[in-house]
Amino acid sequence: MTSPRSGTRHLDMQTVLDHLEDKLDAGARRAAEEHLGRPCSSCRERVREMGALLETMRLDTTGEVPAWLHQRALDVFHPRAQVSPARRLLESLAELVFDSLSQPLPMAARRSIGEARRLRFQADTLVIDLELERESTSSVTLRGWLQAPDPALWRIQVQAAGEERNAHPDSSGAFLLEAVPASELQIHLIGPHGSYRLPSVTP
Ligand SMILES: [Zn+2]
Numbered sequence: 001m002t003s004p005r006s007g008t009r010h011l012d013m014q015t016v017l018d019h020l021e022d023k024l025d026a027g028a029r030r031a032a033e034e035h036l037g038r039p040c041s042s043c044r045e046r047v048r049e050m051g052a053l054l055e056t057m058r059l060d061t062t063g064e065v066p067a068w069l070h071q072r073a074l075d076v077f078h079p080r081a082q083v084s085p086a087r088r089l090l091e092s093l094a095e096l097v098f099d100s101l102s103q104p105l106p107m108a109a110r111r112s113i114g115e116a117r118r119l120r121f122q123a124d125t126l127v128i129d130l131e132l133e134r135e136s137t138s139s140v141t142l143r144g145w146l147q148a149p150d151p152a153l154w155r156i157q158v159q160a161a162g163e164e165r166n167a168h169p170d171s172s173g174a175f176l177l178e179a180v181p182a183s184e185l186q187i188h189l190i191g192p193h194g195s196y197r198l199p200s201v202t203p
Contacts, residue, residue, distance in 0.1 A: 042174075
C-alpha cells in the first residue's frame with residue numbers, strides 16, 4: 001500500500017482501513033494520527049464512516065459483507081445521484097440510520113474522534129452526520145457534515161427551547177453550531193430542491 005508521507009496528506013480509504021485495524025507501520029500511523037489531529041472534517045468523517053462499517057461487519061455473523069453495506073461504503077467516496085425532481089419542494093422525514101449510543105465504534109475510531117455522540121440520518125440520496133458534544137449542563141456543540149451534491153447551497157435549521165439557529169455548510173459539507181440549548185432539537189435541512197425534517201434528537 002502507499003502511505004501518506006506527511007501529516008498534510010488526506011487519508012485514502014486503504015489507510016483509513018489499515019488505521020482502524022491497527023495495521024499501519026509506525027511511520028504511517030504517525031502521519032495518519034498527525035493528519036487526523038488537523039481540522040480536516042472529511043478525513044475524520046472517513047474514519048467515522050469506516051469505523052461504523054467495520055463494527056457492523058464485525059457484528060455480522062455471516063462473515064460476508066452484505067451487498068447494501070458494500071454499496072454504502074462505496075457511496076461514501078463517490079458523488080451521489082441528484083435528488084429526483086419529483087422530490088423537489090416536498091418535505092420528507094429523514095431516517096435515523098446510526099446512533100453511537102446504541103452502536104459503539106471500535107476502539108481505534110474512538111481514539112481518533114473522541115467520545116461525542118454521533119448520529120447519522122439518511123433521506124433519499126442525502127446523508128447527514130451529527131456530532132453532539134456537551135459544553136455544560138445547559139448547552140451543546142453541534143458539529144455536522146452534510147453529504148449532498150452542493151452542500152453549500154443548504155441551510156441547517158435547529159430549533160431548541162424556543163430558539164432558532166441556522167448553519168450554512170461549507171463546500172465540504174461541514175458545519176458547526178455552538179451554545180445550542182441542551183433540550184430537544186428539531187432539525188430541518190433546507191436545500192435547493194426541497195427540505196427534510198430529522199426525527200427530533202434529545203442530547
Ligand atoms: Zn484530510
